[in-house]
Amino acid sequence: MTRSLEQVAMDLSQFYHRVSLGTFPTPVARISLAGIKSDARIWIKSDDKSSRIYGGNKSRKLEFILGQSRRPVLTFGPLGSHHVYATAMHARALCRQTAAVLVPQHMTPHHELVHTKILKLCSPVVTLSASPLALAAQVGNVIELSKRGPMGYQICPPGGTSPIGTLGYVVGALELAAQIAAGQLPVPAKIFVPLGTGGTSVGIAIGMAMAGLVTETVAVRVVPELALPKISLAWLMAGTLRLIRKAGLNAPSKKDIRFSIRNGFSKKYAVTNPAADNAMQLARQAGIELETTYSAKTMAALIADATGAARPLEPLLFWQTFADVAPSL
Ligand SMILES: *Cc1c(COP(=O)(O)O)cnc(C)c1O
Numbered sequence: 001m002t003r004s005l006e007q008v009a010m011d012l013s014q015f016y017h018r019v020s021l022g023t024f025p026t027p028v029a030r031i032s033l034a035g036i037k038s039d040a041r042i043w044i045k046s047d048d049k050s051s052r053i054y055g056g057n058k059s060r061k062l063e064f065i066l067g068q069s070r071r072p073v074l075t076f077g078p079l080g081s082h083h084v085y086a087t088a089m090h091a092r093a094l095c096r097q098t099a100a101v102l103v104p105q106h107m108t109p110h111h112e113l114v115h116t117k118i119l120k121l122c123s124p125v126v127t128l129s130a131s132p133l134a135l136a137a138q139v140g141n142v143i144e145l146s147k148r149g150p151m152g153y154q155i156c157p158p159g160g161t162s163p164i165g166t167l168g169y170v171v172g173a174l175e176l177a178a179q180i181a182a183g184q185l186p187v188p189a190k191i192f193v194p195l196g197t198g199g200t201s202v203g204i205a206i207g208m209a210m211a212g213l214v215t216e217t218v219a220v221r222v223v224p225e226l227a228l229p230k231i232s233l234a235w236l237m238a239g240t241l242r243l244i245r246k247a248g249l250n251a252p253s254k255k256d257i258r259f260s261i262r263n264g265f266s267k268k269y270a271v272t273n274p275a276a277d278n279a280m281q282l283a284r285q286a287g288i289e290l291e292t293t294y295s296a297k298t299m300a301a302l303i304a305d306a307t308g309a310a311r312p313l314e315p316l317l318f319w320q321t322f323a324d325v326a327p328s329l
Helices: 005-015 058-068 082-093 109-121 132-147 163-181 199-210 230-246 274-285 295-307
Strands: 028-031 042-046 073-078 098-103 125-127 154-156 190-195 216-221 259-262 316-320
Touching (some): 058 199, 082 098, 163 199, 199 216, 199 230, 199 259
Parallel strands (some): 073 154, 098 125, 190 216
């Protein structure tokens, strides 16, 4: 007997003790970008609305990660990291504390804002120094930190990206496939999503293949190749497929997983560029808020496809991964 998409998602959720942190399914809608010359149909999947605690793409991953333990959480990220903020907000909703280890990076006003929230939410916070000597001294602090608490900390990886976190987006893609099956939107030819630590895009690509859809997941690279080489993505994909099989489900074969990396839309991590600024403006006119590190660069790649010389394969789907932080905290 073949299981329904909903049943497969439920099986994965139960087997891995997924906790509920969000409101799903997130909405899908057709959008029009008034400023571009293209008749490609463009759709959006609004994961900005994934949670009342804090939306965006981290909540799906955290539902699986935080389901693995009840210990306080230790996590990592650059200053102003959405991931650290999301982890602290969701852990707090489960009455768990978050300790954070942060590394310096280029700071926009948006990063500054998120950073002030992180300082209020997390304890302790260790900000690593950029200088190698000071850094070496701090490593000891971090190791000490990891041993504290009655049972120590649960380690939450940077970006919430591990095979278990990636299952959140496998389930996310199954959710999209169910919306397609229900006639809410056509099968997208391509899904555009940022490539930061990879959990979001790899999970979506696996989930679409599990649903038997021939959609290509286009992962728009916002981090340098050195920070996330292809081998890490292959490892992540293999590990996630292993977890799916361990739960007694049919994992798709690698050749059915349509995943591609789009380079050239982000010269420097967290630093914007004219195409991203333009995409941000066009999206804002359509009522969609983006930020410069991930989502604006991803929208820029979608726009380049929609307006390119060759007639684009369509419909295109923009997977919104950004949610603004709560104004009051
Ligand atoms: C963290 C983040 C991403 C990165 O997703 P990965 O799963 O790490 O590739 C994308 N978009 C936004 C808005 C984020 O905050």
